[in-house]
Amino acid sequence: MSVLNSFARGGPQPRNAPLGGEHPCRACEVRDICVCAVLEPDELLRLNAISMTKSFLPNQPIFYAGDESVHVSNVVQGAVRLYNLLPDGRRQITGFLFAGDFLGMAANQEYAYSAEALTALKLCRFPRRKLEALLDVLPTLERRLLGAASNELVAAQDQMLLLGRKTAREKVASFLLRLSRRAEERGESADPVYLPMSRADIADYLGLTTETVSRTITNLRENGMIALLASDQISIAEGAAMRDMAEGV
Amino acid sequence: MSVLNSFARGGPQPRNAPLGGEHPCRACEVRDICVCAVLEPDELLRLNAISMTKSFLPNQPIFYAGDESVHVSNVVQGAVRLYNLLPDGRRQITGFLFAGDFLGMAANQEYAYSAEALTALKLCRFPRRKLEALLDVLPTLERRLLGAASNELVAAQDQMLLLGRKTAREKVASFLLRLSRRAEERGESADPVYLPMSRADIADYLGLTTETVSRTITNLRENGMIALLASDQISIAEGAAMRDMAEGV
DNA sequence: CGGGACTTTGAGCAAATTCAACCATTGTGG
DNA sequence: CCACAATGGTTGAATTTGCTCAAAGTCCCG
Numbered sequence: 260m261s262v263l264n265s266f267a268r269g270g271p272q273p274r275n276a277p278l279g280g281e282h283p284c285r286a287c288e289v290r291d292i293c294v295c296a297v298l299e300p301d302e303l304l305r306l307n308a309i310s311m312t313k314s315f316l317p318n319q320p321i322f323y324a325g326d327e328s329v330h331v332s333n334v335v336q337g338a339v340r341l342y343n344l345l346p347d348g349r350r351q352i353t354g355f356l357f358a359g360d361f362l363g364m365a366a367n368q369e370y371a372y373s374a375e376a377l378t379a380l381k382l383c384r385f386p387r388r389k390l391e392a393l394l395d396v397l398p399t400l401e402r403r404l405l406g407a408a409s410n411e412l413v414a415a416q417d418q419m420l421l422l423g424r425k426t427a428r429e430k431v432a433s434f435l436l437r438l439s440r441r442a443e444e445r446g447e448s449a450d451p452v453y454l455p456m457s458r459a460d461i462a463d464y465l466g467l468t469t470e471t472v473s474r475t476i477t478n479l480r481e482n483g484m485i486a487l488l489a490s491d492q493i494s495i496a497e498g499a500a501m502r503d504m505a506e507g508v
Numbered sequence: 509m510s511v512l513n514s515f516a517r518g519g520p521q522p523r524n525a526p527l528g529g530e531h532p533c534r535a536c537e538v539r540d541i542c543v544c545a546v547l548e549p550d551e552l553l554r555l556n557a558i559s560m561t562k563s564f565l566p567n568q569p570i571f572y573a574g575d576e577s578v579h580v581s582n583v584v585q586g587a588v589r590l591y592n593l594l595p596d597g598r599r600q601i602t603g604f605l606f607a608g609d610f611l612g613m614a615a616n617q618e619y620a621y622s623a624e625a626l627t628a629l630k631l632c633r634f635p636r637r638k639l640e641a642l643l644d645v646l647p648t649l650e651r652r653l654l655g656a657a658s659n660e661l662v663a664a665q666d667q668m669l670l671l672g673r674k675t676a677r678e679k680v681a682s683f684l685l686r687l688s689r690r691a692e693e694r695g696e697s698a699d700p701v702y703l704p705m706s707r708a709d710i711a712d713y714l715g716l717t718t719e720t721v722s723r724t725i726t727n728l729r730e731n732g733m734i735a736l737l738a739s740d741q742i743s744i745a746e747g748a749a750m751r752d753m754a755e756g757v
Numbered sequence: 758c759g760g761g762a763c764t765t766t767g768a769g770c771a772a773a774t775t776c777a778a779c780c781a782t783t784g785t786g787g
Numbered sequence: 788c789c790a791c792a793a794t795g796g797t798t799g800a801a802t803t804t805g806c807t808c809a810a811a812g813t814c815c816c817g
Contacts (some may be wrong), residue, residue: 282640343669345756364658371662395649401650402643408657409613413620415664420592420600422671423715427773458796459597469775473797490781490796507594676805707764720805722765739764739814 283307292359292445293333297403309389315376324371328365330384334358337380338455341372342463354462355456358445361407363387378455404481422466425507430465431475433505435485455489511581526682532556532565541608541694542582546652553718558638562623575585579633583607586629587704590621601713604705607694612658626705671715674756679714680724684734688744703740
């Protein structure tokens with residue numbers, strides 16, 4: 260199960276030429292890091308013509324697995340958690356989305372997972388049908404989506420390695436480093452890394468329990484690997500050692 | 509981290525019109541279940557013009573993670589295992605590929621995982637650069653690749669739920685059912701399901717050890733859920749109960 | 758028939774979970 | 788403005804699931 264992927268963005272995009280003063284996407288906070296970044300000003304106008312922004316409160320559901328896929332979105336501000344459930348309530352968080360990330364995949368026109376706002380959230384939404392129609396005339400956009408999908412697949416494989424083969428300690432170290440790297444890519448603080456999600460969310464992302472996540476963080480702190488400025492604000496003191504630990508070295 | 513996906517194939521493709529007696533893809537075993545299935549005869553000719561078949565022996569490496577991505581392939585016959593390693597040798601198998609599946613994704617022109625032939629294997633390979641060039645003139649093919657990628661993402665999320673939240677029993681039950689379903693999609697035997705991979709491979713796919721996989725299979729047999737015709741030939745006796753078990757009900 | 762690889766089974770162990778209590782922070786109503 | 792409830796986070800003790808280490812069984816293939 261694997262697909263072509265030579266179109267991946269590696270890290271942040273090159274900054275585009277500034278848009279004219281009248282361009283509606285001019286003030287977009289994520290224009291240079293989102294899927295729009297490959298488009299020319301006139302193409303962007305066509306995309307903008309079908310977009311609407313929508314805001315969500317923390318913990319507000321965005322859609323549920325099985326819902327008909329009507330929108331496809333870019334995260335403009337805030338963070339999202341994606342998850343799947345087992346019938347008895349066990350939850351696996353399959354990803355966290357941040358500014359610039361793309362949301363809305365759906366096989367068979369149905370969402371395959373649920374999505375909730377993690378924090379106050381702003382999305383730039385496109386009706387799926389209209390976007391599909393646009394793809395026919397904006398091949399760069401389609402190429403870009405394929406690249407985004409391929410990147411996600413790589414991330415998914417990495418997460419499978421984490422879930423299947425890493426210890427609690429390695430999982431937590433990997434998680435903190437990943438969060439830090441992603442914040443850096445968005446131009447946010449990489450070192451005191453901010454954790455917008457709860458311990459329960461982290462646990463459900465790493466295949467652990469809340470208690471184990473908490474204990475492991477405490478343990479990393481006691482060993483001087485990290486410092487807790489607040490429970491949602493962590494400084495990575497020993498980056499190199501953390502990277503080794505994350506890879507099981 | 510999620511992407512548009514309204515182009516997914518759901519299950520087997522509708523059978524295409526037969527190709528003329530001279531068409532080089534006429535005898536292709538997987539033409540109707542692979543990525544080529546959306547193409548018209550003349551488009552298929554263009555694709556065929558850049559393809560070569562290549563065979564591999566069981567356990568022969570196809571490529572390693574980090575290798576430059578030079579080919580992209582369809583599996584014509586046999587099976588493939590994809591995996592990633594931790595530096596100390598722990599292995600996570602991220603997928604098994606069978607006839608009709610697509611192989612070759614690579615972010616940044618590099619393979620993000622390693623691939624080995626599981627059985628005797630025949631691939632239909634395309635040089636990546638030439639295929640990319642073809643994508644510009646065969647938009648249906650690109651659409652199809654995006655659909656394939658989206659399908660894979662759904663499968664990856666499913667596997668994350670399995671790895672992070674299912675018990676050994678649920679993992680093994682899920683695995684057997686999935687294998688059975690996929691065999692059915694390819695038109696192979698769904699009930700005595702054939703397992704071309706070793707217990708160690710299954711373990712590394714499910715995030716377990718060989719011993720646990722073996723014990724769990726024994727246990728399922730003792731409970732009358734399955735019957736072992738051979739160690740690589742399993743009949744699912746209680747399908748409904750297995751489906752419930754796989755979902756943790 | 759023998760050797761090697763793979764699978765199964767057994768016993769003891771350890772990592773992570775479960776269950777439970779306690780602590781810290783925050784927001785609210787008296 | 789303070790008390791206190793509520794939520795989320797941390798810590799502890801006991802338990803359990805799956806792992807490790809070890810040995811025996813099975814199947815192929817030469």
